[in-house]
Amino acid sequence: MAKTTRGTGEDNRQKILDAAMSLIAENGVDKTSLAMIAKKSGVSKGTLYYYYASKNDLVFDIADFNVDKISSAILSIGNMENGTASWEQLVKAFFDYLLSAEGRNRLHLYLVREAISGNELLQKRFRKTYAQWFSMVEDTYIKHNGNDKDARTKAKFFVAVLEGFILQKLLDVEKIDIEDILKMINKLS
Numbered sequence: 001m002a003k004t005t006r007g008t009g010e011d012n013r014q015k016i017l018d019a020a021m022s023l024i025a026e027n028g029v030d031k032t033s034l035a036m037i038a039k040k041s042g043v044s045k046g047t048l049y050y051y052y053a054s055k056n057d058l059v060f061d062i063a064d065f066n067v068d069k070i071s072s073a074i075l076s077i078g079n080m081e082n083g084t085a086s087w088e089q090l091v092k093a094f095f096d097y098l099l100s101a102e103g104r105n106r107l108h109l110y111l112v113r114e115a116i117s118g119n120e121l122l123q124k125r126f127r128k129t130y131a132q133w134f135s136m137v138e139d140t141y142i143k144h145n146g147n148d149k150d151a152r153t154k155a156k157f158f159v160a161v162l163e164g165f166i167l168q169k170l171l172d173v174e175k176i177d178i179e180d181i182l183k184m185i186n187k188l189s
Contacts, residue, residue, distance in 0.1 A: 013051050015041040017065060020058055025107040029059060029114050056119070063111050063122060066104060067129045071136065073097050088182050090140060091158075095178050098162060105166045133159050158185070 019041035023032040034055055038048040052058040073094075098105065115122040137155035142148065165176050 012043055021062055021107055024110055025103045028110050063125055066107055091182055091185055092178055099169050
């Protein structure tokens, strides 16, 4: 029997989430079992089941955690230097942050794959998340560039482009030159 550790409820929940995120980023959702997660987190299977009755419940928590991290980053970048950063600085900081988080990006793509594969609850969460991301990018764009009737469309385009670059980076397609991306975005804005 694996040796387990005792901890507070929040400690145990965080250990389980950390272990699950690591294993899913490494192996994918399908190839990660609750037994693997319990072992890596150092909690018993009973403790894991106390917090998460199913792998789906755990995946939902991971999706929420991951989305919250990305959303917090977007908000903090949007409020960079008390809102005095230029649009170019914000875009560069945003790309730098998201493109450097390989583990989180891999996990995000696994969760998107799970949603696309028919997990309706996860699809619903992603629709809500994307709407929030579009709004955050749109608000930041308007704050720095003034009102623009196309701001929402530009925000959707920006998020789509970013996800495309994340995918390319994970596949090691080509080095991504953020300065060239900025020039192109400036031409479009």
